[in-house]
Amino acid sequence: MVEVRLRVNGADASLDLPPQVSLLDALRERLGLTGTKKGCDQGACGACTVLADGERINSCLALAVQYAGREITTIEGIAGDGPGHPLQAAFVRNDGLQCGYCTSGQICSAIGMLAEHGAGMPSAVTEHLCADGAELTDDEIRERMSGNLCRCGAYNGIVDAIREFAAAEAER
Amino acid sequence: MRPFSYVSAPDVATALRAVADDPGAKFLGGGTNLVDLMRAGIEQPDTVVDITSLPLAEIGERPDGGVRIGALVRNSRLAAHPLIRARYPVLSQAVLAGASAQLRNMATVGGNLLQRTRCPYFYDRTAACNKREPGSGCGAIGGFNRGHAVLGVSGACIAAHPSDMCVALAALDAVVEVESVRGVRRVPMASFHRPPGETPHVETDLSPDELVTAVELPPSPTAANSRYRKVRDRASYAFALVSVAAALEVRDGTVTGVGLALGGVATTPWRARRAEHALLGAPATEESFRRAAEAELAPATGLPGNAFKIEMARRAVTATLRRLLTEGSPA
Structure with missing residues (x-):
């Protein structure tokens, strides 16, 4: 022990x-x-x-x-004691889940992913490695989230939810 | 998982001593391969020496203009580092092409060098595998071998080396620094990994008590014009069927510098010396690229499940060189 x-x-x-x-x-x-x-x-x-x-x-x-x-x-x-995290709400709004088993991992991963992206980390689909801040396109979201599988296949909703949340954060 | 005792080493000397004194001990870095293998019962150390507190997580410029990468640098940090992105873009790309973001945040450079094959027969303890259990045979040779090697194979083993990072390091002429209680030595990438021969369980030049402490990248004007191409069954988060790390320097239409290595097709990170030889001094044309690729793959031996990789590798080499010529590096 x-x-x-x-x-x-x-x-x-x-x-x-x-x-x-x-x-x-x-x-x-x-x-x-x-x-x-x-x-x-x-x-x-x-x-x-x-x-x-x-x-x-x-x-x-x-x-x-x-x-x-x-x-x-x-x-x-991440959820806290209140109404939950806005990314959780975005997952619900965009049907980013069906059974929900992968969702905790998806949410944690997306929050880590957005921090990486915000810090300028490139991904395997980033065209120019040295460019400042690759735009968070759907291809970038999909590549950066590829370590989270969803066997229900809610990927389109997951990408929508992350894009929506990231855009709202960028406006704040 | 089989129980083990746990030691966290505060400094390199303590780590080296702990393993030198205990033949059942293993170093633990990010854990992304060793913990998995321990859970599967393939690795069963008596003692785990955690090295993640050692001061080996720096990336720094060397006086000669090269770069020194500490063995505990996480894969994600390596790929994102400005020096690597600008001067060795093939290495950034190769690392980013491997595993997932979560794994790259955990996995270390030293651990990546030492990661073991993903051959399913190696992972299945009920299957024959000369690598896991010397003398037991090879389930892959007459079995499901779509992912297996066509270069550097033997009658005992055809397991493909799984790393993307190592393919870039091979193309870049990297040198691995290793340390034990006997001292420090430097091993070129070309001799760090061993082809299986009759002893597929011996995978590297390391003794069990040696610790990878750093990787050195030599200065190279060729490396700035480099890229990595990975061909796989899905767009992301899959091991390579074929991968190519290439660095190319062309002056007045002639190839004046080249570094080339292949992944997914060989039992070790495969330095493509035949292709390099064919390219140096040749005109930088599609025909030269194709001829070099053919020279490299000439000794390849395919099985019904994996022979497709030979032509796939030829095309991937040619396409990667063509793209470097026409578009340059991704930096």
């Missing part, structure tokens, strides 16, 4: 864990934060996406012990 001090959604938690416990299992099974989903458990589907210091990661491939002291944000932290 190792003592792991996690900081999740702004709260500290000290857990005694075997070192093989993933961040995903620590969140779900030890802290009761079941909003983060376990899909493939091998880094292929993105359902377990959370933010670590604002960067999106696959929590299934993260050992909890490696993330001690990092600021972890899950869908519960």
Whole structure:
């Protein structure tokens, strides 16, 4: 057992864990934060996406012990106690989900993606690597979100929701 | 996952000592490959030495104009770094073509160098695999081998090397810096990965107690005009069927500098020396590009499932060079 001090959604938690416990299992099974989903458990589907210091990661491939002291944000932290996050509302408005199993990961991933895009990070479809701020086209959204699978196939709605939210944020 | 003991190393010396003293120990970086392999029972270390606190996450310019990349630099940081984007665009593109954004935020440069094949027979513990279990045979040779290699293969193994980043590093003549309790040494990319031969379980030149500490990119005027092309079954988040990393310098219509490597088609990141030889000094024309591609693929041996890759690779090489000639780099 190792003592792991996690900081999740702004709260500290000290857990005694075997070192093989993933961040995903620590969140779900030890802290009761079941909003983060376990899909493939091998880094292929993105359902377990959370933010670590604002960067999106696959929590299934993260050992909890490696993330001690990092600021972890899950869908519960993004939603808060009020009416939810505006990106969640955009997903609902645009039919960005059907069964909803991938949605927590999609939302966390999209928030991390928009931060990456805002910081000028290029993607595999960015035409000019050194240009400042590639426009967030639908192709860019699709490429940057490709680590999140949706087996219901709600991709068009997901892209619509992210585009709508990003445009509203840009106007603020 | 099989239980293990966990050590977080505060400095390089402690990390090296921990692994030198314990044959069952393994270094853990971003975890995107090792944790997956441990969960599948393919890797079963007794001790995991977490190296993510070591001060190896910097990218810096070298006095000779080259660039030094710390082994713990995350893939996403590498791809986004201004020096890499401007001077080695093929490397940015290759990294961005691999995995997903989440994985790139976790995965390290050192770990990418050491990632293991995605051959499904390697991952299936009930299947024959000489890489996983030496002497057990190869399920892929007579099985489903659409994703497998056509270059550098042996009768024991045809597993393709999965990395995109390594293909760019091969084309760029990168050097891998490794350290152990015995000291530091530098290994050129060309000899870092080993073809399977009769020992497919031996994948690199590293001893078990050696740690990758950095990758050095030599200064290169050719590298600024470079790009990466990846052909795969879906547009994103898939391993390569064929990939090409190419750097090209042309003066007065003649090829004066070239670096070329292939991914998806070989058991190691494949430096295309035959093609480079055919191109240097040749006129920069479609015909030269095609001839160079044919020279490179001449020794390729396909199976019914993967022979299509040979012509696909020829076309990808030709198309990548053509695009570099007509459009230049993506920087």
